[in-house]
Amino acid sequence: SQTIHQWPATLVQPVGSPLSLECTVEGTSNPNLYWYRQAAGRGLQLLFYSVGIGQISSEVPQNLSASRPQDRQFILSSKKLLLSDSGFYLCAWGRGRTSGDNEQFFGPGTRLTVL
Amino acid sequence: DQQVKQNSPSLSVQEGRISILNCDYTNSMFDYFLWYKKYPAEGPTFLISISSIKDKNEDGRFTVFLNKSAKHLSLHIVPSQPGDSAVYFCAASVGNNDMRFGAGTRLTVKP
Numbered sequence: 473s474q475t476i477h478q479w480p481a482t483l484v485q486p487v488g489s490p491l492s493l494e495c496t497v498e499g500t501s502n503p504n505l506y507w508y509r510q511a512a513g514r515g516l517q518l519l520f521y522s523v524g525i526g527q528i529s530s531e532v533p534q535n536l537s538a539s540r541p542q543d544r545q546f547i548l549s550s551k552k553l554l555l556s557d558s559g560f561y562l563c564a565w566g567r568g569r570t571s572g573d574n575e576q577f578f579g580p581g582t583r584l585t586v587l
Numbered sequence: 588d589q590q591v592k593q594n595s596p597s598l599s600v601q602e603g604r605i606s607i608l609n610c611d612y613t614n615s616m617f618d619y620f621l622w623y624k625k626y627p628a629e630g631p632t633f634l635i636s637i638s639s640i641k642d643k644n645e646d647g648r649f650t651v652f653l654n655k656s657a658k659h660l661s662l663h664i665v666p667s668q669p670g671d672s673a674v675y676f677c678a679a680s681v682g683n684n685d686m687r688f689g690a691g692t693r694l695t696v697k698p
Contacts, residue, residue, distance in 0.1 A: 516688035574619045574680045578630030
């Protein structure tokens with residue numbers, strides 16, 4: 473069965489510090505990978521998605537970047553955090569439309585607080 | 588822009604009654620719709636989905652209805668149980684990667 477891991481679960485960082493959140497998927501190969509952010513009282517906003525190693529698409533201009541160094545590893549980074557980067561970050565994987573559906577499976581999330 | 592809207596931030600229902608969660612969308616290109624359930628401090632979990640070629644999909648206590656002409660879908664939970672208390676997100680997609688989520692509706696089922 474497939475599982476998705478995210479760490480850390482919670483993180484408190486000062487403004488201007490760097491960020492690295494990691495996501496790994498087990499039990500599947502060549503997944504589509506996604507990073508979402510849920511800000512307080514708002515829905516899930518797609519930040520990045522990747523259809524393969526080294527392939528990153530960005531949905532919104534922002535202070536963050538993403539990388540996919542391995543097939544089942546997806547990293548969210550920032551060189552200098554802003555207060556507005558606080559939120560709940562979710563990694564997800566999916567098989568895409570070729571599987572017949574577009575379901576995405578989410579990780580447990582990381583609660584980031586920037587002070 | 589908010590292409591998927593859940594206009595009710597919260598809903599409270601008595602145990603055993605029906606819960607109806609609503610969702611509206613603006614992009615007529617959306618062709619696949621999903622509902623996710625989310626508990627605090629956890630990632631969303633998939634609940635039920637519907638393709639645009641259907642108008643109803645049922646799975647146990649959960650039924651999703653799609654009205655394409657009105658660009659509206661709804662999730663019915665019957666009978667509602669206290670364990671159903673969570674935030675429910677509506678999502679819509681077109682293509683392989685473009686999935687848009689609503690802001691969520693917090694459902695509280697009272698015993």
